[in-house]
Amino acid sequence: MRGILGWGGYLPYRRLDRATIPPVAGSGGGTGTRTVAGYDENSTTMGVEAARLALCRSEVAPRTLWFTTTEPAYSDKTNATAVHAALGLDRTAAAYDNVGSVRSAMGALRAALDGDGPAVVVAADLRTGLPGGPDEAAGGDGAAALLVGSDADGPVLAELLAWTSVTEEFLDRWRTPGAPAAKLWEERFGTARYAELGAEAVKLALDSSALGPDQVSALIVAGLPDRAAKAVAASSGVAGGQVADRLADRVGNVGAAQPALLLAAELERARPDQIILLVTLSDGVDVAVLRTTSALPRYQPVRPVAGQLAAGAPIGYGTYLAWRGMLPVEPPRRPEPARPSAPAAWRNREWKFGFVGSAGEEGMVQLPPSPLDPVRSPMAAALGTIVTFTVDRLAYSPSPPVVFAVVDFDGGGRLPVELTDVDERELRIGGRVEMTFRRLFTADGVHNYFWKARPLRVETGEH
Amino acid sequence: MASHGIRDRVAIVGMGCTRFGEHWDMGVDELLLAATDEAFQSAGVAKRDVDAYWLGTAQSGMSGMTLSRPLRLKDKPVTRVENYCATGSEALRQAAYAVASGAYDVAMAVGVEKVKDAGYQGLNALPIPGDGTQRTLTAAAMFSMVAPAYARRFGVRDAEMRTVLARVAAKNHANGARNPRAQFRREMSVEQLCAMPAVAGGLSVFDCAGVADGAAAAIVVRAEDAHRYTDRPVLIKALALVAGDGSGLMDPGYDYTTFPEVAASAAQAYAQAGVVSPRDELAMAEVHDCFTPTELVLIEDLGLADRGSAWQRILEGAFDLDGDLPVNPDGGLKSFGHPVGATGLRMMFEAWLQLRGDAPPERRIATFGSRSLALTQNLGGYPGEMISFVSILGTP
Numbered sequence: 001m002r003g004i005l006g007w008g009g010y011l012p013y014r015r016l017d018r019a020t021i022p023p024v025a026g027s028g029g030g031t032g033t034r035t036v037a038g039y040d041e042n043s044t045t046m047g048v049e050a051a052r053l054a055l056c057r058s059e060v061a062p063r064t065l066w067f068t069t070t071e072p073a074y075s076d077k078t079n080a081t082a083v084h085a086a087l088g089l090d091r092t093a094a095a096y097d098n099v100g101s102v103r104s105a106m107g108a109l110r111a112a113l114d115g116d117g118p119a120v121v122v123a124a125d126l127r128t129g130l131p132g133g134p135d136e137a138a139g140g141d142g143a144a145a146l147l148v149g150s151d152a153d154g155p156v157l158a159e160l161l162a163w164t165s166v167t168e169e170f171l172d173r174w175r176t177p178g179a180p181a182a183k184l185w186e187e188r189f190g191t192a193r194y195a196e197l198g199a200e201a202v203k204l205a206l207d208s209s210a211l212g213p214d215q216v217s218a219l220i221v222a223g224l225p226d227r228a229a230k231a232v233a234a235s236s237g238v239a240g241g242q243v244a245d246r247l248a249d250r251v252g253n254v255g256a257a258q259p260a261l262l263l264a265a266e267l268e269r270a271r272p273d274q275i276i277l278l279v280t281l282s283d284g285v286d287v288a289v290l291r292t293t294s295a296l297p298r299y300q301p302v303r304p305v306a307g308q309l310a311a312g313a314p315i316g317y318g319t320y321l322a323w324r325g326m327l328p329v330e331p332p333r334r335p336e337p338a339r340p341s342a343p344a345a346w347r348n349r350e351w352k353f354g355f356v357g358s359a360g361e362e363g364m365v366q367l368p369p370s371p372l373d374p375v376r377s378p379m380a381a382a383l384g385t386i387v388t389f390t391v392d393r394l395a396y397s398p399s400p401p402v403v404f405a406v407v408d409f410d411g412g413g414r415l416p417v418e419l420t421d422v423d424e425r426e427l428r429i430g431g432r433v434e435m436t437f438r439r440l441f442t443a444d445g446v447h448n449y450f451w452k453a454r455p456l457r458v459e460t461g462e463h
Numbered sequence: 464m465a466s467h468g469i470r471d472r473v474a475i476v477g478m479g480c481t482r483f484g485e486h487w488d489m490g491v492d493e494l495l496l497a498a499t500d501e502a503f504q505s506a507g508v509a510k511r512d513v514d515a516y517w518l519g520t521a522q523s524g525m526s527g528m529t530l531s532r533p534l535r536l537k538d539k540p541v542t543r544v545e546n547y548c549a550t551g552s553e554a555l556r557q558a559a560y561a562v563a564s565g566a567y568d569v570a571m572a573v574g575v576e577k578v579k580d581a582g583y584q585g586l587n588a589l590p591i592p593g594d595g596t597q598r599t600l601t602a603a604a605m606f607s608m609v610a611p612a613y614a615r616r617f618g619v620r621d622a623e624m625r626t627v628l629a630r631v632a633a634k635n636h637a638n639g640a641r642n643p644r645a646q647f648r649r650e651m652s653v654e655q656l657c658a659m660p661a662v663a664g665g666l667s668v669f670d671c672a673g674v675a676d677g678a679a680a681a682i683v684v685r686a687e688d689a690h691r692y693t694d695r696p697v698l699i700k701a702l703a704l705v706a707g708d709g710s711g712l713m714d715p716g717y718d719y720t721t722f723p724e725v726a727a728s729a730a731q732a733y734a735q736a737g738v739v740s741p742r743d744e745l746a747m748a749e750v751h752d753c754f755t756p757t758e759l760v761l762i763e764d765l766g767l768a769d770r771g772s773a774w775q776r777i778l779e780g781a782f783d784l785d786g787d788l789p790v791n792p793d794g795g796l797k798s799f800g801h802p803v804g805a806t807g808l809r810m811m812f813e814a815w816l817q818l819r820g821d822a823p824p825e826r827r828i829a830t831f832g833s834r835s836l837a838l839t840q841n842l843g844g845y846p847g848e849m850i851s852f853v854s855i856l857g858t859p
Contacts, residue, residue, distance in 0.1 A: 333584060334583055338590040338592070341592035341593060341595075344594040345594045345595060348594040348596070351594070352594050352595065352596050364714070366713055387715075388608045388611060388719060390604045390607045390608050390663060391661075391663070392600050392604035392607075392663050392664075393661075393662045394585065394601045394603055394662055395601045395604060396599060397599075404598075404600050406719070408715045413713070414712070414714060414715045414717075415712075416598060416605075416712055416847075418600075448595040449595075450595060450596045
């Protein structure tokens with residue numbers, strides 16, 4: 001029996017009120033909010049956050065990591081290796097990118113389910129569109145990770161009963177690599193193709209697992225074509241009340257992360273022995289048929305998607321545009337930082353990517369690690385307390401000012417470190433923080449990844 | 464093993480110091496020529512009479528040739544030194560030890576920095592290739608964390624603390640206003656200073672040192688030879704330097720209200736010089752007021768006030784030009800700006816003027832005539848990871 005062993009959903013902290021778009025852009029917008037990745041986040045960093053949440057409740061060590069997104073931070077260079085390093089996976093665990101389209105996410109999940117040994121599928125996306133356009137408002141940023149394996153690896157929470165894939169070449173949307181926005185063919189064409197393909201694939205999937213639509217507890221239809229998703233749900237035979245919320249009102253469509261994110265949200269609500277259909281419309285249709293197991297109730301996600309939906313803080317539309325590079329703003333009048341050195345980053349990869357310090361014989365934790373110390377000290381999961389802080393309006397930052405604190409970690413260790421996802425007014429000495437993997441800046445195309453601290457808004461214990 | 468020092472074995476017999484400021488019309492060469500020329504004249508020597516040179520510059524040039532080329536020095540040993548913002552003091556320290564060792568009879572220490580060619584406000588360190596995890600915070604922000612920590616530890620209210628820091632800046636501006644070599648020569652009231660907007664933590668731009676170009680130079684000889692050059696030499700009583708191990712950044716016991724490297728270097732300097740009670744023996748102190756809270760903490764770390772009391776002593780005016788122990792009588796980094804390689808020697812230049820009675824009456828320290836020791840304290844780095852230099856100079 002192979003299936004889902006764990007999951008983690010990650011929604012970035014900022015939310016854009018769609019009503020703020022038309023007064024600036026002249027069109028677009030709508031009701032509700034969409035999630036917005038921080039200026040210091042990209043698909044890799046959000047993927048790390050989701051994967052940390054997926055792995056922290058499990059003893060299972062993945063043998064394979066699949067990273068999937070429509071917005072890879074690098075081409076040519078693998079992005080999954082940075083996720084692998086941040087998670088501190090064993091060097092013999094493989095890490096691969098499977099990127100480009102939403103379909104890549106289903107391909108990665110299928111490869112993980114088909115393969116041997118435990119695997120983690122990490123899906124993350126930033127969805128952008130031109131100002132005032134439909135993709136800008138409908139998109140969202142976020143990540144989700146699924147830990148996949150067999151009952152030999154750990155308790156299976158949702159078993160895979162069947163997988164159906166229908167592939168068909170047609171053009172409904174396309175994007176030149178590097179372009180900020182996709183282009184769409186007349187929407188009715190794509191809607192028609194997906195409606196037909198979706199109905200076909202759902203029927204094939206149910207037939208192959210000897211199930212009827214009335215036995216489906218949750219029908220998830222993921223994928224960028226919104227009208228088609230509704231059409232497929234309507235024609236599936238599954239009762240309307242069993243059709244999963246696509247989280248359009250508060251998140252938006254998180255692209256390649258949407259299938260895993262919606263599945264995570266449904267698994268958090270599901271009871272044992274329920275059928276979940278995960279349908280994804282992207283250049284054809286993939287359907288996964290899952291049945292939850294009696295082990296499901298024992299799995300307590302450290303940070304449920306439902307809780308993250310209700311959290312977050314607003315961001316102004318102008319700041320959002322600046323963060324996505326759509327609005328060039330005056331840079332700080334300081335020299336831009338130099339790109340990090342590749343050999344130095346490699347030598348210090350445990351520290352830079354894994355946030356591993358060291359401890360000496362007296363037990364004092366050294367951050368960064370000292371070559372004199374005999375013991376490694378992993379600190380990524382440690383919580384800390386703000387000893388003192390400052391706001392630097394002079395230093396270089398992609399989004400000034402720099403908010404900075406001296407943090408003492410529970411169990412030892414101190415680091416003066418930048419804060420993120422923080423409003424100046426909520427800063428206080430004694431405030432609690434957790435660590436988060438971020439992109440400090442990008443220089444010469446090199447993404448400088450390292451860790452920052454962010455306010456701990458829900459004391460959930462270690463993760 | 465001990466820090467024996469070279470008390471009374473080496474004398475400064477000549478000094479020079481340019482005006483500090485935005486020298487758009489002067490490069491490193493012109494600044495070096497101006498400062499060294501004044502020093503040569505001051506000691507009554509020519510460049511060929513100096514046996515060895517030490518040039519302090521943090522990032523305005525590499526190697527001794529940064530000095531030997533503009534001065535056209537022939538067949539002389541010239542060494543470039545760098546030790547963060549204590550670079551200028553380090554140059555003097557090397558020159559003094561060289562003379563004390565007997566290796567040379569006459570040595571010169573020169574410090575220079577051409578900061579205003581960079582195109583950006585503030586000081587910007589040369590990038591050294593690294594793993595990208597280093598802090599990119601400004602020095603202002605790092606030192607800004609001292610003020611609230613001090614206030615909390617010693618029960619100073621926020622508004623009081625703001626006034627104390629403004630009082631430090633007002634004093635140094637008042638001193639600088641009287642000094643023709645200073646970059647800023649305008650007095651600033653405590654009220655004006657308190658009203659400035661914060662740029663880093665609670666610090667305003669006026670809590671920060673200025674940014675200036677400048678150069679300064681000193682000529683040293685063995686003390687017994689000093690009479691050949693001047694009848695009013697200034698003797699080196701102590702030279703102490705401590706390079707911290709950076710543990711303050713990682714040590715949960717460090718509370719940002721003290722600079723242990725400064726306290727350690729001060730203790731070494733006082734021991735070398737035989738100073739028992741600095742606040743009763745020193746005529747003046749030049750300290751590294753890169754930011755106003757730095758001066759507050761330095762006064763305590765140097766033993767010029769009891770722990771937790773410097774803020775009150777500052778408000779009482781104890782460190783004013785006419786106070787019990789004038790601190791930064793020339794105006795400090797606040798009024799001079801901070802051309803990194805030159806600052807340590809600029810501090811010594813003020814000691815040279817004041818101890819010899821060369822400072823004009825309108826800016827002469829109140830202790831002149833009654834005490835004969837001056838301290839200079841020069842630091843580089845940040846709270847928790849610091850280089851600290853302390854010298855004690857005196858008249859024979």
